[in-house]
Amino acid sequence: MVCRVTQDGVETVDVRIGDKPGDPLFVISDLLIHLATEQMGKTLQKGIAAEDMNILVGSKPSESDVETSDKIKLWVMEYLNREYGITEEDFLSAELSCVPAFHASDIGFDRSFVGAYGHDDRVCSYPAATALLDLEGTPEKTAMAILVDKEEIGSDGVTGMQSHFFDTLVADLCRADGTLYGECIERSTCLSADVCNAFDPNYPSVSEKRNDARANCGVALVKYTGSRGKSGSSDATAELMAKMRYAFNKNGVIWQTGQLGKVDQGGGGTVAMFMANRNIDTVDCGVPVLCMHAPFEVIAKLDLFAAYNAFKVFYNM
Secondary structure, three states, X not given: OEEEEEXXXXXXXXXXXXXXXXXXXXXXXXXXXXHOXXXXXXXXXXXXXXXXXOEEOOOOOOOOOOOOOOHXXXXXXXXXXXXXXXXXXXXXXXXXXXXXXXXXXXEOOXXXXXXXXXXXXXXXXXXXXXXXXXXXXXXXXXXXXXXXXXXXXXXXXXXXXXXXXXXXXXXXXXXXXXXXXXXXXXXXXXXXXXXEEEOOOOOHHHOOOOOOEOXXXXXXXXXXOEEOOOEOOOEOOHHHHHHHHHHHHHOOOOEEEOOOOOOOOOEEOOOHHHHHOOOOEEEEEEOXXXXXXXXXXXXXXXXXXXXXXXXXXXXXX
């Protein structure tokens, strides 16, 4: 998205390239192995510096008579201006991202897996929202699907789960219904819809085979996440875990428990802690993922469908 400044104010321009057949793609060049002796001596963390990940967007010089030392940059700016009305100054207020161009694909001879970029966390957001829209009639209790971003960098900002937009929304609903905000919150329950790792037989040393979730075994309930134990996490109550077990078993939801690898290996967190800190009983629930955070992630179709059923059951609890 680019925000252009015009004489009449600010205009938003959507820029989306690479989805349609025939669209150009972009690439970050890689160092050929014949010249990578120094690079191969570095750790994975330092092998590729962020500042070196420059995107190849063109090489054609402009035919304009404008005097400039960079005719290729001028051609690119001419193209963007022609297609989107963008000027160089508009990049000061632009929000553009270059992401992997993989389309979702069936994986395996039996097509039981789906591979795509960004399963984490679209693979939980989509079934959570779809299950809410597919509800028949009005649920007995108020049901919400809250979709937020910035989770990987701390959930800060106006669109992250640490923002007060959720509190404001619930307060407005309570005011309209004549309900006290505090009582509404403390009687609420939340499924923090986020993925967990699926046990990978290629890397068994980082997982706990008896406790990690597995692909094709259903949606995963994760009592706690966190780094090296429970640091920076929410720890769901035993009562809530039991309630979810009962509801899933009663309604035929295929489910399992999971965690984020061996306790001392590393770990990670979700937005569950930010909901729990609001005094909302919360537990993580999501789809196990292979190759998490890689450009091409893999999930099992059965687990995705189980997540949809789990969220639908939850909305009607």
